Amino acid sequence: MGKMFKLLGPDRRVYESAVPGTYGGHRQTKVYGRLDCAAALRAIARGGYVPHRVFFADEATAIAAGFRPCAVCLPQDYRRWRDAREAEKGAARS
Numbered sequence: 755m756g757k758m759f760k761l762l763g764p765d766r767r768v769y770e771s772a773v774p775g776t777y778g779g780h781r782q783t784k785v786y787g788r789l790d791c792a793a794a795l796r797a798i799a800r801g802g803y804v805p806h807r808v809f810f811a812d813e814a815t816a817i818a819a820g821f822r823p824c825a826v827c828l829p830q831d832y833r834r835w836r837d838a839r840e841a842e843k844g845a846a847r848s
Contacts, residue, residue, distance in 0.1 A: 762808040764818030775809030779821050782806050786816035787824030794824070 758770040762779070778794060779786035780803065787794060797803035810816040813831075823831035 759809065761811050762815070762819055764815050766819050768808075771811065773811070776812055777810040777816050779808045779810060779816055779819075780806050781808050784821045785824050786810060786813070786821040787827040791824055791827035793826040 756772060758772060759774045760768050761771050761775050762781075763769050776789070777786050778789050778791070780794075780797075783806075794803065798807075810819070810821075822835050825832040
């Protein structure tokens with residue numbers, strides 16, 4: 755059997771996959787992004803990020819698990835997420 759990868763599913767449970775994840779995330783901040791994200795790589799270099807790192811098969815799974823896009827490596831997705839959140843808050847106040 756080949757190498758197995760631990761990925762987080764939409765139910766936030768870890769499962770094993772023969773295919774590596776395409777997105778990484780931070781379990782505590784609930785942020786996901788590309789594996790080459792400069793902000794994540796800087797945090798990993800400082801050593802404080804790795805214990806909380808999770809991986810997702812795809813972006814849809816990260817969103818379903820309740821994670822938001824990274825503002826650094828996914829700026830357009832982050833803006834859409836932020837704008838939708840602000841619209842929800844505005845509707846709740848009305």
